[in-house]
Amino acid sequence: MKATMENTYLEPSYRVDKRSFTKREHNRFVKLKGVRDWSGVSWDQVGRPFEVTRVSKEKKEWELREGKALPVHASWEMFNRSFHEWFVKDVPDSLSHNRKKIVGEALKLHLTSSVEAMNDHLRLHLWNYVHRIQDGIWDPRGKRELFKGLDVKKPRILFLGAAEGYEAMQLAAMYPGSSIVMVDYDPFCKDTRYEDFPGSYPFLGENPDTGGMKVYHKRDFPTDYVISDIRELSYAKEFDIVLxxxxxxxxxxxxxxxxxxxxxxxxxxxxxMILTTPRAQWKSKVYYNLMADVMNHTYRELMTVEQMGLYLYENGADILQHGYIKVHNGIIAKTR
Structure with a gap:
């Protein structure tokens, strides 16, 4: 029991998980390489992605006030701040506070406020389950399965739309000696989301000295964070991994x-090329519906790994590995 507690435990805003999959867990959570020949896959077979149409209250209020569509850049700024607010929540404390608020508003016969508090409580429980209990957003064990097996040594990694940079750091732990360039066009991502990422969070990776496993932290990864529109980057063909x-x-x-x-x-x-997208499954559809005020400030689809793979294949990528984990699809590809 002690070993288990050391390898997975809950912090107030996230789960730590340094375990590897058992065979049973792997078979339950990781499904890889379902398509043998992408040239035989068609849109008639796989269908089109599911478009999420319920949007945040913040977006709707802005568009009503301004009388026009919310600009894309502004939508991402809203999303980044909303998402980060939830990432740093002390969830047990927030749940306790909300329970008291629900009771207090009900005793005052404030029906509207009581309903709003109950809706907040439902979202907190959902966030707690998805992010802290199930660890579906970071999903370190699943991401390691998706990212393993690359033929690289000390790779240079470019992370497009990096936000807090989680996946690039997981890759860097798996392939020691990596250097990372993170790119996002919202300064909030560099100054707050990345800066506030917990320095104590453990990334499990390879120990090049022993051949065994080693725990790394954010400070161990040489990282350059660039604020730029992706379309304006001036890099040459100089990266081993683009994520x-x-x-x-x-x-x-x-x-x-x-x-x-x-x-x-x-x-x-x-x-x-390494890409992930949220999965088109009923649990994800429920999540993005109930968490619309937190998550849905801009255009969003949910897709299957087959749909995702067909987009890449039709646009010049040879797919080496594909699959899905708890809530994400993942694809590793090379230029055809």
Whole structure:
């Protein structure tokens, strides 16, 4: 029991999980390589992604007030601040506070306030389950399974739309000697989301001295955080890995070829594109519906790994590995 407690335990705002999958857990949570030949896959077979249409109250109020559509850049600024507010919540304390608020408003016969407090309480429970209990957003064990097996040594990693930078740091732990360039066009991501990422959070990776496992932390990864629109980056083909997490699904179909090209244009010959997107499953649809005020400030789709893979294949990528974990699809590809 002691070993288990040391390897997985709850902090107020997240779970620590340094375990590896058992075979049973792997078979339950990780499904890899379902398509053998992507040239035989068609849109008639896989269907189109599910568009999330319920949007945040903040977005609706802005558009009503201004009389126009919320600009994309502003929508991302709203999302980043909303998402970070939830990432840093002391969830047990927030749940306790909300329980008291529900009772207090009910005793005062403040029906509207009581209903709002109950809705907040429901969202807190959902967030607690998805992020702290199930650890579905960071999902370190699942991400390690998706990212393993790359033929790289001391790779240079480019993370597009990096936010707090989690996945690049997990990759850097798995492939020691990595250096990271994170890119986001919202300064809040660098100055707050990345800066506030807990320095004590453990990333399990390879120990090059022993061949065993080693725990790394944020401070161990040489990182340059660049504030820029991806379209304005001036890098050459100089990266071993170009990564994005939750980027492709925010662009309608007419823009997806450009998004795929962003990954390809900075890769060294033989380099790897790594992309993840949220899965199209009923649990995700419920989550994005109930958490709309937190999550849905901009265009968003949920897709299957087959849909995601077809976008990449049609736009010049050879898919090496694909699969899905708890709440994400993942694909590793190279330029065809």
């Amino acid at each position: 994005s997490v939750g980027l492709l699904e925010h662009f309608p179909d007419e823009h997806k070829p450009e998004v795929v090209d962003w990954h390809r244009k900075f890769l060294k010959p033989g380099g790897y």
